[in-house]
Amino acid sequence: MIGTRPEGETLAHRAGQAFTAFRGGDRAALDELVGLLTPLLWHTVRGQGVDPVAAEDVVQTIWMRLLHSSDSIRDPQTVVKWLLTAARREAWRVSRRSRAELVRTAALFGQEGEELAAVPVRPEELPDEVVLRDTTQRRLWEHVQELSDRCRELIRVIAFADRPDYALIAESLGMPVGSIGPTRGRCLAKLRQVLASDPQWEGSES
Amino acid sequence: MDDDRTLAELAGRPLDDADAAMLEQVRALYDAADPLPEDLVERIRFSLALDEVFDEVARMTRVPLDAMGVRGDQSTGTRTETLTFSADRLTAMVTVSRVGPGRLRLDGWLAPPEAFRVHLRMQSGDDHEVVADEQGRFSFERLDDGFGQLSFRPVGDDDAANAVVTPLFQL
Numbered sequence: 001m002i003g004t005r006p007e008g009e010t011l012a013h014r015a016g017q018a019f020t021a022f023r024g025g026d027r028a029a030l031d032e033l034v035g036l037l038t039p040l041l042w043h044t045v046r047g048q049g050v051d052p053v054a055a056e057d058v059v060q061t062i063w064m065r066l067l068h069s070s071d072s073i074r075d076p077q078t079v080v081k082w083l084l085t086a087a088r089r090e091a092w093r094v095s096r097r098s099r100a101e102l103v104r105t106a107a108l109f110g111q112e113g114e115e116l117a118a119v120p121v122r123p124e125e126l127p128d129e130v131v132l133r134d135t136t137q138r139r140l141w142e143h144v145q146e147l148s149d150r151c152r153e154l155i156r157v158i159a160f161a162d163r164p165d166y167a168l169i170a171e172s173l174g175m176p177v178g179s180i181g182p183t184r185g186r187c188l189a190k191l192r193q194v195l196a197s198d199p200q201w202e203g204s205e206s
Numbered sequence: 207m208d209d210d211r212t213l214a215e216l217a218g219r220p221l222d223d224a225d226a227a228m229l230e231q232v233r234a235l236y237d238a239a240d241p242l243p244e245d246l247v248e249r250i251r252f253s254l255a256l257d258e259v260f261d262e263v264a265r266m267t268r269v270p271l272d273a274m275g276v277r278g279d280q281s282t283g284t285r286t287e288t289l290t291f292s293a294d295r296l297t298a299m300v301t302v303s304r305v306g307p308g309r310l311r312l313d314g315w316l317a318p319p320e321a322f323r324v325h326l327r328m329q330s331g332d333d334h335e336v337v338a339d340e341q342g343r344f345s346f347e348r349l350d351d352g353f354g355q356l357s358f359r360p361v362g363d364d365d366a367a368n369a370v371v372t373p374l375f376q377l
Contacts, residue, residue, distance in 0.1 A: 031251050038250060057245055057266050060373040063250050064263040142237050144226045157328055159233035188225055189216035195228070 010162040011036060016077040022068060034063060037080065041087045041162045044173070048091035048155035058094055062087045080165070084157075084172035139201055143194045151176060151187035213257035252329050253355055253374040260357065260369040263300070268375075293370045296322070302377050310349040310377050314356075316342035321361035330375065331354040331369060337361060349377055 015036050021029035041062060047057040062083060073082055082153035144152055154175050158166050170177045170185060184192075195201045269288040284303050291298040299315040316322055319342030326334040330352045338344040357371040 001262050027255075030254060034254065035247055039242050040246050040248070043240075044237060046213055046240055052240075052243070053268065056243060056249075057268075057375075059246065059374055060250050060253055061263055061265065064371065064373060067254050067256075068260060068263060132238070137235055137238065139233075140231055141239065144232065144235065148230050155229070155232055156236055159229045159236065163226055166221065183218055184215065184216065184225060186217040188228070189213050191223070191228065191232075192216060193213060 004179050011040075012077070012161070012165045012168055019070075019079040020076040023076065023119045030067075033079070034156045038063075038081075038085055040157055040169075041083060043086045043156045043160055044084055044153070045091040047134045047156045048088065048095055050095050054094055058087065058090050059088075062090060064197075065147075081168060081172040084169065088173060136202065139198065140195075143191065143198065146194065147187065147190060153191060154185075154187050155191060215272040233326055234344055249353060249374050250352070255275055256327075256355075256357075256371065258357065258369055258371075260371045261294060262370045263294045264296075264370050264372045266291055266375060267371050289375055291370075291372050293358070295368075296320075298356070298358070298372075300356070305347075310351065310372070312346045312349060312377065313340070314344045314355075316344070316358070318342070322358045323361050325357045325359070327355045327357070328377075 015033060018029045018033040018036065019163045022033060028161050038059060039089060041059045042055065046052070050058060065086060066079075066083060073079060142154065147155065154170055155171055161169055166185075167177055173186070175185075177183055223371045233284045245296075267290045269290065284305070287302045289300045289302075291300065298314055300312060302310055302312050305311050312326070314324065316324075316338050319338070319340060321340075322338045322342075324336050324338055324344045326346050326349075328334075328349060328350070332345050332350070334349075336346060337343050353374045354377050355372055355374045357369050
């Protein structure tokens with residue numbers, strides 16, 4: 001729930017605590033961390049246009065890399081940033097490079113591999129066709145689709161965190177929202193503006 | 207122009223409750239439109255509960271089912287799926303085929319063809335281990351449906367830290 005927890009009880013803070021506990025030998029704390037942050041990673045990776053099946057693989061791979069590199073993260077409070085940065089980078093790689101990698105892999109395995117390389121490139125995924133709950137949700141969907149890719153990605157991810165985490169997440173996704181205080185930033189401002197100018201939007205009156 | 211100025215002004219103000227309410231709606235929107243797969247968290251927890259130390263996580267690439275149709279014998283209901291795993295140390299190509307009701311086999315091929323001990327850890331709790339032959343080939347037979355994770359370890363290398371592990375994938 002956004003903004004309903006006192007400071008210090010934010011997602012990033014709880015994640016930092018769980019990660020510290022895990023590194024101190026508490027195995028169950030890793031499970032807790034996975035539960036806390038997997039939604040954020042999922043939406044980060046899907047927000048980059050990675051298809052759902054590949055997105056599951058990316059999210060899982062990032063967690064395994066964290067397990068492998070956990071000792072090299074100096075400040076446990078930076079675990080959210082580490083994961084988001086890694087997920088975003090890997091999603092980018094997967095969505096743009098998987099074809100080249102397939103061809104390179106195929107070359108290692110001779111004739112059987114050539115069958116792999118002959119796989120046609122899959123067409124771009126169409127925008128998700130979703131059945132939404134009601135008209136309000138459908139209108140929100142349309143407005144969110146009108147945002148720039150970067151803004152849509154940011155808003156989608158911060159919606160799954162707590163308000164005080166916003167600046168950290170924006171920074172981790174490469175979109176810092178300014179150094180003075182938790183300002184709204186252009187992406188949220190844009191969505192507010194778009195919704196405010198939609199006469200049929202009744203979702204939020206400010 | 208006016209719009210731009212308003213936007214900049216709006217952007218510079220602190221987050222308020224209206225933002226929070228809007229983000230709540232965005233969250234509900236994505237929960238409906240693109241929810242986190244139900245059992246993903248459980249699968250991730252299993253894949254992380256490895257007893258072994260590892261050096262590298264292989265990248266997994268799925269080859270679309272229809273692409274390898276030439277090798278699947280459709281008349282007997284054989285399903286063939288191919289995955290590739292790439293790491294700095296090795297590359298593996300793995301094919302999963304259905305050999306009967308609830309029965310699968312996994313055939314793999316490693317490059318470079320060195321002696322690797324190949325371990326298959328199933329979410330069901332089953333564990334299997336084989337050694338790849340001199341061509342780098344290995345196989346597991348009579349497997350059940352479910353999710354599994356492979357690890358590769360050089361034979362005769364006692365340094366456990368040299369293992370390569372894969373993400374969990376569906377068999």
